Amino acid sequence: MxxxxxAWAATSPEKIEPLRITRRALDDEDVxxxxxxxxxxxxxxxxxxxxWKKTEYPLVVGHEIAGTVSAVGKNVTKFNVGDRVGVGCMVxxxxxxxxxxxxxxxxxxxxxxxxxxxxxxxxxxxxxxYSKYIVVDQAFVLTIPESLPLDKAAxxxxxxxxxxxxxxxxxxxxxxxxxxxxxxxxxxxxxxIAKALGSEVTVFSQTASKKxxxxxFGADTYVTTSDPKAFDGLGRKFDIIxxxxxxxxxxxxxxxxxxxxxxxxxxxxxPEPLQIPPFSLLxxxxxxxxxxxxxxxxxxxxxxxxxxxxxxxxxEVVPASYINEAYDRVVKSQVKFRFVIDVSTI
Ligand SMILES: [Zn+2]
Ligand SMILES: [Zn+2]
Numbered sequence: 001m002x003x004x005x006x007a008w009a010a011t012s013p014e015k016i017e018p019l020r021i022t023r024r025a026l027d028d029e030d031v032x033x034x035x036x037x038x039x040x041x042x043x044x045x046x047x048x049x050x051x052w053k054k055t056e057y058p059l060v061v062g063h064e065i066a067g068t069v070s071a072v073g074k075n076v077t078k079f080n081v082g083d084r085v086g087v088g089c090m091v092x093x094x095x096x097x098x099x100x101x102x103x104x105x106x107x108x109x110x111x112x113x114x115x116x117x118x119x120x121x122x123x124x125x126x127x128x129x130y131s132k133y134i135v136v137d138q139a140f141v142l143t144i145p146e147s148l149p150l151d152k153a154a155x156x157x158x159x160x161x162x163x164x165x166x167x168x169x170x171x172x173x174x175x176x177x178x179x180x181x182x183x184x185x186x187x188x189x190x191x192x193i194a195k196a197l198g199s200e201v202t203v204f205s206q207t208a209s210k211k212x213x214x215x216x217f218g219a220d221t222y223v224t225t226s227d228p229k230a231f232d233g234l235g236r237k238f239d240i241i242x243x244x245x246x247x248x249x250x251x252x253x254x255x256x257x258x259x260x261x262x263x264x265x266x267x268x269x270x271p272e273p274l275q276i277p278p279f280s281l282l283x284x285x286x287x288x289x290x291x292x293x294x295x296x297x298x299x300x301x302x303x304x305x306x307x308x309x310x311x312x313x314x315x316e317v318v319p320a321s322y323i324n325e326a327y328d329r330v331v332k333s334q335v336k337f338r339f340v341i342d343v344s345t346i
Contacts, residue, residue, distance in 0.1 A: 001025050002022050002023060002024055003022065003023050004020050004023075005021060005022075005023055005131055005133040006018065006131065006346050007060045007132070007346065008131070008341075008346055009021065009059060009060045009130070010047075010057060010059050010061065011058045012057060013048060013049045013055070015324065016048065016130070016323045016327075018320075019060075021058075021060060021127050023134060023135045024122045024124070024135055025135075026135055028074045028076075029073050029075050029076065029137050029138055030072075030073040030076070030135050031073070031079050031085065031136055031137070031141045032069065032070045032071040032072070032134075032135050033065070033068065033069060033070065033085055033141070034067050034068050034070045035065055035066070035067040035129055035131060035132060035133060035134060036150050036342075036343055036344070037065075037150050037151045037154045037317070037340050037341065037342065037343055038064060038128075038343055039154040039157070039158065039159070039338055039339070039341075040062075040326055040327070040340070040341065041062075041155075041158045041185075042185070042330060043089075044128075047059070047061050047115065048327070053116075055116055056125050059115060059116055059125070059127065059128075060128050060129075061115050061116070061128045061129075062114070062115065062128035062129030062130040062131070063089040063113070063114040063128055063129060063157065064088065064129065064155050064156075064157045064158045064340075065086060065088070065114070065128070065129035065134065065154065066084075066085075066086045066144060066153045066154040066157070067134075067150070067343070068082060068084055069082060069083045072138075076138045077138075078138050078141070079138060079143075083143065084143070084144040084146070085141050085142060085143060086141070086144050086156075086303065087134065087140065087142070087157065088114070088142065088157035088161060088293065089106075089158050089161075089293050090105060090106060090112060090113055090114060090140060090293070091112050091113070091119070091126060091136050091137065091140045092111075092120060092139075092140060093110060097110075103296065103297045105295050105296055106293045106294060114128045114129070115127055115128030115129075121137070129343075130323070130341060130343075130346065142299055142300055143303070145304060145306075145307030146307070147308070147310065148307045148312075149312070151315060151317055151340050152313055152340075153303065153306075155185070155189070155315060155338040156189070156302065157299070158293065159185050159186050159338060160302055160306065161293050161299045161302050162186055162267050162291075162293055163186055163187075163190035163194075163267065164294060164301075164305075165294030165298055166265040166267065167190070167194055167197060167199075168197075168294070168298060168301070169291070172194050172198075172239075172240055173197050173198045174198035176198075176199045176239045176240065177199065177200045177202070177237055177238050177239050177240075178194040178202070178238065178241070179203075179204060179240070179241035179254070179257070180194065180203050180204065180241075180242050180244065181241065181242065181249060182244040182245035182268065183203055183205050183210045183213065183214055183217075183337075184245075184333065184337060185335070185337050187242075187244040187245075188337045189337075190242055190244060191203060191217045191219050192217050192312075193302070194242075195218035196218075196305060196311055197305075200221075201220050201221075202219065202221040202223060202237075203219040203222050204223045204225050204254075205222070205225065206226050207224060208224045230253075231253045231256075234257045235257070236256070236258060236260075236262075236284060237257055238257055238258050239258075239259055239262050240265065241257070241258060241262070241264045241265070242265050243266050243268050245268040245270070246270055247268075248272060250275070251264065251274060251276055252277050252280045255277075255286055258284060258286045259284065260284045260285055260286075261285050261286070261287075262287075263287045263289055264286065264287070264288045264289070265288075265289045265290075265291055266288065266289065266291075267291060313338050314337040315337070315339070315340045316335065316338070316339050316340070317339075317340050318341060318342065319341070319342055319345035320341055320343075320345045320346045326339045
């Protein structure tokens with residue numbers, strides 16, 4: 001049977017407020033999840049404010065979902081009632097294309113996002129995690145290891161995989177030098193994961209104010225980019241530079257500090273086009289790439305690594321009544337480092 005559940009929904013670009021929504025009845029492949037925590041991602045804010053594509057109101061956002069299984073469909077083999085589980089940015093895909101078959105469901109042309117997308121199972125618009133309960137196909141549900149607290153696991157489901165996937169794909173690890181631009185919600189997790197993978201890590205940040213934290217998170221080196229001499233002496237040192245900043249960053253100096261075949265990978269989403277002087281790419285066969293979250297198997301690998309190495313995002317747990325204020329603080333960069341909603345307050 002379908003179920004009416006409590007949620008906090010965007011009723012307009014300006015406001016998120018309590019609303020009851022209906023979740024579909026479980027089909028044979030579905031897992032029902034009692035949500036315990038939901039992270040607040042900057043993408044939620046862009047979507048609520050209709051800044052990326054047209055948003056259908058009312059809409060429940062949230063794609064960093066952690067909770068426990070409360071029921072399973074009859075063909076569900078991966079999960080049992082009571083299991084600790086997570087759901088990230090997607091809830092379905094075609095399962096037939098080459099991207100799906102190769103475990104890169106996030107690049108499926110028919111990938112279904114966790115909110116504001118058409119659900120192929122019932123034709124409704126998908127509703128995200130700022131809610132007590134969700135129904136998701138077992139193929140898109142992740143296991144959260146016992147060693148990861150659910151509140152801290154939530155941000156890993158978007159922020160964590162967003163930085164893990166490029167580090168994994170471009171082979172961060174022992175003997176590799178990784179630069180991370182920005183030490184916010186994405187950047188701080190990137191530092192911890194790159195370090196756990198065995199890389200040498202440098203953080204680039206505009207001011208010196210985050211130096212102590214960066215070193216505490218495991219960074220080996222900290223570069224204050226507002227210093228005119230910041231890049232002097234760096235040479236061509238980096239195998240991978242991950243740009244996590246969603247504002248304009250002059251990329252030329254970063255590209256010129258990549259080794260031969262090194263890559264600059266863009267995960268931040270600034271509003272204006274990137275400016276890339278061609279001569280910063282040519283001399284050492286460097287690349288610039290974009291990347292989007294990660295596949296389901298890769299997301300599980302990231303959660304398992306974070307459980308094993310005890311990698312936790314820095315979070316501030318807030319009640320649902322604080323969501324609107326939290327959004328304002330995220331936009332003003334006044335958050336350290338990720339807000340997580342305590343869903344018991346919904
Ligand atoms: Zn996100
Ligand atoms: Zn597909």
